[in-house]
Amino acid sequence: MMRLLLIGMGTGDPDHLTFQAVKALNSADLLLIPAKGEEKSELAELRRGLCAAHLRNPATRIVEFAMPRRDVAREDYLEGVEDWHDAIAEAWSAALAAHPEAERAALLVWGDPSLYDSSLRVAARLAARRPLEVEAVPGLTSMQMLTAAHGIPLNGLGASVQITTGRRLRDEGWPEGVETLVVMLDGGCAFQNLAPEGIDIWWGARLGMKDQLLDKGPLAEAGPRILKARAEARARHGWIMDLYLMRKTAQRA
Template sequence: MIELQLIGIGTGNPDHLTAQAARAINEADLVLVPRKGDAKSDLVDLRHGICAAVLTRPVRVVEFDLPVRAAGGDYLGGVNAWHDAIAQAWAEQIARHLPDGGRLALLVWGDPSLYDSSLRIADRLRHSGVAISVRVVPGITSLQALTAAHAIPLNDLGAPVVITTGRMLRAQGWPEGADTVAVMLDQGSAFAALAPGGVTIWWGAYLGMAQEALESGALEQAAGRITRTRAELRARHGWIMDIYLMRKSRPD
């Protein structure tokens, strides 16, 4: 039996790690660290840094190549095929490094419950015949880090919040009935598709990291700054992780 521990590690800052997460990493027999290509090699380094900061006993930390999602075509079909490939990669690492069972830890950015597919991939692993139990250790999400960095509440008083993706915002516009919208996984400036009047935006990239960048203001003024800053940061680092919150002003 494999005990799969999906450990939320926040946004890469070791200070975001909970005491529960630190204990779980130390209880593991194996920590798997995915490699996503040279452009994101510092994400691998961040995971190694977290392990080095909290480990108090010898634990094997093994890197593996994460399958690449095919570009173009049917989006959901491509994601499902990608998840199948990742589940197969996990199974291969388990067979190689934990043939007699044990505790496997995967360090998940943010929290495994929020726009992360580790739990769905774990289900694929179980359905493929791998004997696993799953334990989730919650982590600080990028949404929490964003609101903390800007010192703002997530919701307006008594008002709902919608969490969506850049792809959905671009395709469907502002979600009906929402005063506040949090947008994740935006490939770039989906907010530009909105009518900016009366909208305030709070944006952040590399939250909690040394290269953290923040912008905020009325959308009609801030949109251009955010787009330029995002492009500059992506060119400089080779990758970017960002998130933003938008709120419509309520009529008096």
Template sequence: MIELTLIGIGTGNPDHITMQAARAMNAANLILIPRKGEAKSDLVDLRRDICAQVLAATVRIVEFDMPVRDAGGDYAQGVQAWHDAIAAVWREEIARHLPAGGKLALLVWGDPSLYDSTLRIAERLPGVKVSVVAGITSIQALTAAHAIPLNPLAGSVVITTGRRLRAHGWPPGADTVVVMLDGGCAFEALDPAGVSIWWGAYLGMEHQALESGPLARMAPLIAGRRARLRARHGWIMDVYLMRKEPSNG
């Protein structure tokens, strides 16, 4: 029997590790850490650092090369094929390092429930018992960094992606929109009138970056700063919240 625990580790700050997460890491026989290419080597280093700070027990740590998603063709089919490839790598590592069974842990950025596919990939492993340890999400880190509430009083919140925001615009009826996985500054496609934005990149990390203000003024500033940060670090992880001013009508 393989017991797989998906452990939310927050957004890169070891202080985000909960006591439950620390116990789960120390109870594991094996922790798998993905390598995502030289440009994202910081993410591997952060996971290594978390393990070094949290592990008191002797736990085997194995790194593996993350398959690369084919960006061409149909998006959904490409993602499904990518998930199949990741699951195949997991099976290989399990067979190699836990042939008699045991406890496997994967450290998941943020929380496994929020715009993360680890749970969907784990479904491809028949006979594996899966459990989840909740983690601090990028949304929580963003609202904490800006010291703002997620929702307006009695208001609604929609969580979406940059791809959907660019394709469909502001979600109907939403007072607040949180946008994740935006690789192209989709906020630039919106009518900025009456909209404020709170943006954050590398949340919880040493080089955390924050911006906020009226969207009309902040859109070009955020886009420029985002490009410079990505060029400097070779990668970027960011999220933003936008809120519309109440209508007087």
């Protein structure tokens, strides 16, 4: 039975792989790297850099495959994502089928496989079709990278934290009873829809990379700076991975 390793790679810095992740990487005889497309090109290069830094097993074969794109124009968001996951499962299945000799295949997953990542769901689709054991190897998340970069705790003292998406923040506003909000997958900067009074924000983009971007402060002051920095970064790179933490001012400690 083939074993599929989903290895959390953090945000691309070779120093952020755990010993467990390095061990798992070197145990694989097949490593799949998603490629194709302008955005995937840089991510593929980051994965190649991680392999150059940590892969010492000469028997590990590195194979690149075309990663399907999500149809962002679909009116039903969840239905569109489900179809996208089906397409990714087909791409994984084809890549694995082309190498039936592999017993331990691996994928380097951005951040951690458990946090706003589809890898475990896609793997479950594969496991429903063929004999397959799936193992998740945890990695540093961008949320941890953000709090470390700013030198702040994730939570206020004895207070609650909620992790959400830009889409939900835009549609639903600030959740009731929540002091700290971590917002991910926000291409539209949904913090603009909030009344900024009494809110502090800590923002980060391309965390862990040499050109990482950081900003912080009262939302009314930092918000416009973040919009400008984000637009400039998108113009340079064509894509950007960013997130932010917001806290009610009274809960900043």
